[in-house]
Amino acid sequence: MLDLSDRALAVLLLAPAAILLSLIIVYPVLRLLYTSFFSLSLTSGLPAEFVGLENYQLMIEDPVFWETTWNTVLITLITVPGALFVGLGLALLANLPFGMQWPVRLSLLIPWALPLSFAGLIFAWFFHSEYGVVNDVLARFGFPGVIWFNSPNLAFAAICLTIVWKTSSFMALIILAGLQTIPRSLYEAADVDGAGRIRQFFEITLPLLKPAIVVALIFRTITALQTFDIPFMMTGGGPGTSTATLAMYIHQNTVSFLDLGYGSALAVVMFALSMCVTAVYLRIIRTKE
Amino acid sequence: MxxxxxxxxxxxxxxxxxxxxxxxxxxxxxxxxxxxxxxxxxxxxxxxxxxxxxxxxxxxxxxxxxxxxxxxxxxxxxxxxxxxxxxxxxxxxxxxxxxxxxxxxxxxxxxxxxxxxxxxxxxxxxxxxxALPAFADSMFLYYRKDLLEKHGIQPPKTWDELTAAVKKINGAENNPELQGLSFQGKAIEGAVCTFLLPYWSQGKSLVNNGKLTFDKDAAVKSLKLWKGFVDNGVAKKNIAEVATDDTRKEFQAGNAIFAVNWSYAWAQSQGKESAVAGKVGVARLPAIAGGEQATCLGxxxxxxxxxxxxxxxxxxxxxxxxxxxxxxxxxxxxxxxxxxxxxxxxxxxxxxxxxxxxxxxxxxxAKPRPVTPRYNEVSETVRTTVNAVLAGVMTPEDGAAQIEARLKRILR
The missing domain is CATH 3.40.190.10 (Periplasmic binding protein-like II)
Structure with a gap:
């Protein structure tokens, strides 16, 4: 009897969270999946019609889908490791035992606290071919100015650089928290045993940081797959569609073209992509335990 | 109680x-x-x-x-x-x-x-x-009346005349800040009109009664005209970054001889902050040689x-x-x-x-842009292609082929 009431209590306590989550996560995801099997375009004036997998068929034949998906994967592959290395470096710097730590930590926080679209807008101005500070600096060193957003490769590089700048502070914050849980006594013992700085880093710091790094990587990879704001503000996907991401393409199809069926099908693909990545990371964590 | x-x-x-x-x-x-x-x-x-x-x-x-x-x-x-x-x-x-x-x-x-x-x-x-009309608008050719008068040039009726006028004025003025022509090359709504102006000038239409009436040769010629302005220095190299209000600002600052813009640019070009107040003329947009003068309805x-x-x-x-x-x-x-x-x-x-x-x-x-419920998709196709061609990522021929293929899909 006591067991049952414990159980009832548990159910009662979990119910609000479970109901809330079903309403704001489970229901929309199922609804998205459902809509993706319909031809539903608000501009057609026609009612929704069940078309099975037709939206997915269209997607396979759609060159812009493949281009934007490839751009998204490329941004993830470049900016996630990029932000990890820069973030790790920043965290190690911020953890150095010197007197004035708060200015360093504050400057770590600022890029993280800045809204993504602001960062995109600021860097769009940095890289502007006529008024931008980047070309100004190049000119001072005697290099000719570059029209960054005229070339797919340069525009892509500028976007990746901005994303790394924006996201490495988030990495650094999580890694810094991890660094502070490592007991000083381990390093003191290593000193006594005669291990050098580099050896200490690889034998103590890095292994103990692994959980923090994996958590940071999960968050960063998911948000990288959903990259929207920075390329949207910097290039709008241009020149042509060469720097557009999958999230931008979903936004365009649903919000601009009002093609809710096709947009939903695209969003289902992005959801599946995010789930796969999460599953891989979760497995990594589990095997560690 | x-x-x-x-x-x-x-x-x-x-x-x-x-x-x-x-x-x-x-x-x-x-x-x-x-x-x-x-x-x-x-x-x-x-x-x-x-x-x-x-x-x-x-x-x-x-x-x-x-x-x-x-x-x-x-x-x-x-x-x-x-x-x-x-x-x-x-x-x-x-x-x-x-x-x-x-x-x-x-x-x-x-x-x-x-x-x-x-x-x-x-x-x-x-x-x-x-719906009921709020106000009218169309695209015009803005020009520097003072510079044209100084060099004895009439407002151009064709794009070739415009090119010749720019060459003459730039050669004499020798001002590296002064662009010949500012127009919209960024992938915005204005770039749709950019494409359509010379296309229409050749007597072709894009959509008729909801059906695509695309003329590939006219499209190639239109894209070539604009890309030509970038290559021969009439327009600046980063024109693919230029949006409507950038054109307005550049012209207002006195940095362009000619500009393609809507009527709203007039009031501001005569304002207190304008470097060209009293020096601005407005004319019909030029035609492709042998074609008719056409403009975009706003x-x-x-x-x-x-x-x-x-x-x-x-x-x-x-x-x-x-x-x-x-x-x-x-x-x-x-x-x-x-x-x-x-x-x-x-x-x-x-x-x-x-x-x-x-x-x-x-x-x-003035000619209306294609009337279709799926206009946003038509617009997106045209403006991203114009942007890619002007940035030099795509040739005018490939651009025209891309517009045709995508519009066929949208307007099937």
């Missing part, structure tokens, strides 16, 4: 009465106005309307600084069937889309013959009047939201906003082109904007 309850009940009733009272007396209408089209001047018209209609309050909502941003905002509001907006201002390319989506209420039995024919047509979808329209809970009041307001008096007021006080043909000869209007006398002919011959 009893006393407490009755006091509480009394307070509650009093509160309800206080809320309910003005709702019976007043109708509150909310009007969405694009922020670039002088909401402060429209406000004066709304004040007059409120004075003439006691019991009606009208408030303005603005948002987004480009046509695309505004369309995205309205798309979100309307697809949610939100009733908070009663009256909407719409770019001339949107009434067809809004009507197809069932977002605007038709005006039954409205006589459209008083307006310029182009606007009667743009606001009539499948025989129903879906302008904005007033629609009543299908989800508004004040249909009759909202329609009455829209009738007022698109009346001849309002059109004249906006021409005089906001230099927005009138939608009534005879206002172009009105003495008060011409006193405020003398060049309107020549603008009627341009607006009357």
């Amino acid at each position: 009893n006393e407490k309850i009755s006091t509480a009940a009394l307070a509650l009733f009093a509160g309800m009465a206080a809320i309910a009272q003005p709702a019976f007396a007043d109708t509150e209408l909310k009007v969405y106005i694009s922020s670039q089209h002088q909401p402060q001047v429209w406000r004066q018209i709304l004040d007059k309307y409120e004075a003439a209609n006691p019991g009606t309050k009208v408030s303005i909502e603005t948002g987004g600084n480009t046509s695309e941003a505004q369309a995205q905002y309205l798309n979100t509001i309307m697809s949610a069937k939100d009733s908070s907006l009663d009256v909407l201002i719409l770019d001339v390319i949107r009434p067809a889309q809004f009507a197809a989506a069932g977002w605007t209420s038709p005006f039954a039995g409205k006589d459209m013959s008083v307006y310029l024919p182009a606007y009667a047509e743009a606001n009539t979808v499948d025989g129903k009047v879906v 302008g904005w329209e007033w629609g009543v939201s299908a989800y508004s809970t004040h249909q009759d009041e909202a329609k009455k307001l829209v009738e007022y906003l698109s009346s001849k008096d309002s059109s004249k007021f906006m021409a005089v006080n906001g230099s927005l082109l009138p939608t009534y043909p005879d206002l172009y000869k009105d003495a008060d209007v011409l006193k405020a904007a003398p060049w309107f006398a020549d603008a009627l002919q341009v607006v009357e011959t």
Whole structure:
């Protein structure tokens, strides 16, 4: 009897969270999946019609889908490791035992606290071919100015650089928290045993940081797959569609073209992509335990 | 205890009465106005309307600084069937889309013959009047009157003449800051017109009765013309970054001999902050050699939201906003082109904007962009391709092939 009431209590306590989550996560995801099997375009004036997998068929034949998906994967592959290395470096710097730590930590926080679209807008101005500070600096060193957003490769590089700048502070914050849980006594013992700085880093710091790094990587990879704001503000996907991401393409199809069926099908693909990545990371964590 | 309850009940009733009272007396209408089209001047018209209609309050909502941003905002509001907006201002390319989506209420039995024919047509979808004109607009060629006079050049009638004029003036002026021609190469709505101007000039149309009538040779020639301006130095190398308001600023700062722009650039080029006040001429856009001069029809329209809970009041307001008096007021006080043909000869209007006398002919011959509910997709295809060609990522031939392939898919 006591067991049952414990159980009832548990159910009662979990119910609000479970109901809330079903309403704001489970229901929309199922609804998205459902809509993706319909031809539903608000501009057609026609009612929704069940078309099975037709939206997915269209997607396979759609060159812009493949281009934007490839751009998204490329941004993830470049900016996630990029932000990890820069973030790790920043965290190690911020953890150095010197007197004035708060200015360093504050400057770590600022890029993280800045809204993504602001960062995109600021860097769009940095890289502007006529008024931008980047070309100004190049000119001072005697290099000719570059029209960054005229070339797919340069525009892509500028976007990746901005994303790394924006996201490495988030990495650094999580890694810094991890660094502070490592007991000083381990390093003191290593000193006594005669291990050098580099050896200490690889034998103590890095292994103990692994959980923090994996958590940071999960968050960063998911948000990288959903990259929207920075390329949207910097290039709008241009020149042509060469720097557009999958999230931008979903936004365009649903919000601009009002093609809710096709947009939903695209969003289902992005959801599946995010789930796969999460599953891989979760497995990594589990095997560690 | 009893006393407490009755006091509480009394307070509650009093509160309800206080809320309910003005709702019976007043109708509150909310009007969405694009922020670039002088909401402060429209406000004066709304004040007059409120004075003439006691019991009606009208408030303005603005948002987004480009046509695309505004369309995205309205798309979100309307697809949610939100009733908070009663009256909407719409770019001339949107009434067809809004009507197809069932977002605007038709005006039954409205006589459209008083307006310029182009606007009667743009606001009539499948025989129903879906919106009423707010103001007219089209693209013009702005030029530096002082520089052309100094070098003895007439305003160009063809793009070749324009190129020759730029060469002559640039050679003599020797000012590296002075561009020949500024136009829109960024992937924005203006770039659709960029593509269409020389395309139309060759006598071709893009869409006819909802069917694609794409002429590939004319498209290649159009893209080649603009890319040629980048390559031969008439336009600057980063033209793929230039949006409509960049063109306006560059011309206003005295850094361009010619500029392709809408009529709104006029008022600002004559303003206090302009380096070229009194030195600006406005002409019809040039033609491709052997072709006709063509321009892009602009302008904005007033629609009543299908989800508004004040249909009759909202329609009455829209009738007022698109009346001849309002059109004249906006021409005089906001230099927005009138939608009534005879206002172009009105003495008060011409006193405020003398060049309107020549603008009627341009607006009357301006061509509308394709009328289709899927216009946003057509626009996206054209403007990203123009942008890619101008950035040198794609050849004019590949660009034309891409436009054809994608438009076929959209308009099948």
